[in-house]
Amino acid sequence: MFLKSKIGLFKKSLFLCLFLIMGSFAVGQNFDLAGFGYTGMVPCPYFIEFQKGNKIEISWYNANQKRVKKLYTYKKKYIGRFPLFELDADIPEGLYAGLNPESKNYYGNKFMLLTGLVKKAWKENEDDIIGLGMLPAHKGKKAEGFFTRFPSGGSGETPYFYYENVSSHLVEKSKEGKREYKIENLCDMREDTPWVEGVDGWGIGESFVIKTWNNNDDKYILLMNGYISASNPKLYDENGRIKKIMVEGVISGKKKEFTVKDTPHPQTVDIGFLPEQEDVKITILDVYKGTKYEDTAIHFMILWRTEVIPYE
Structure with a gap:
């Protein structure tokens, strides 16, 4: 679990x-x-x-x-x-x-x-x-x-994404040992590898920065919401998922609020409002509450160059 x-x-x-x-x-x-x-x-x-x-x-x-x-x-x-x-x-x-x-x-x-x-x-x-x-x-x-x-980078050529200034992540302790749901999990497509915020409550106000790559033209954020597991699919609904986020350009300071769909399928957020390619800060403003745990998870999130429509 x-x-x-x-x-x-x-x-x-x-x-x-x-x-x-x-x-x-x-x-x-x-x-x-x-x-x-x-x-x-x-x-x-x-x-x-x-x-x-x-x-x-x-x-x-x-x-x-x-x-x-x-x-x-x-x-x-x-x-x-x-x-x-x-x-x-x-x-x-x-x-x-x-x-x-x-x-x-x-x-x-x-x-x-x-x-x-x-x-x-x-x-x-x-x-x-x-x-x-x-x-x-x-x-x-x-x-x-x-x-x-899924290419591991927005252009399909970069090997991975970098993240920084994450405000928290969950550290889970059990008889089997310690498990950390770190921010680097956001560019890992394997199941059971989400980033999970690590504060009391639903993680409202928690944030992190996605680093950009030179010469990319990424105008979207590609994400998969929630905790995704084939071993235990009910974890998606039992844990929180992001509902509203603030996207802010680290250099320009321009920001905009977005509503994220409550689906495990891949989806995109259009960040074309930013004047140029730059690092992007993500802040959780609201969540779809889990039925069992007060933890909010994001399975995957990178910068991307084109729109993705979730299949549902």
């Missing part, structure tokens, strides 16, 4: 050769995944293409280096806020060719997935999708992340 009461890696890149499928929340999706796809080369080449009618085609190279294709149909359920997709057949063993034998612990047909539509994404003239896929706990094992399509 988690947090100031009592509670208690992304292990290998082996699950990158799996796939991302995504549907909509009950309120209806605001973009269609059909026609979008995901590709990857490590640890095994694969291509995923979404199709109409809740269908998805997956192709990969098996142990004999022969390309194999399979068409799946899926249906969607929910675990808390997280869509859970159930395929009409298990993932075939051939997809795991040459991977760590532990991957067999996760054979199955169910996946939790979060995604967003990136406007004018990679080629600057067409939309694309980004996302985080998670395997729910299976056969007594800890849940795992298996798919991430």
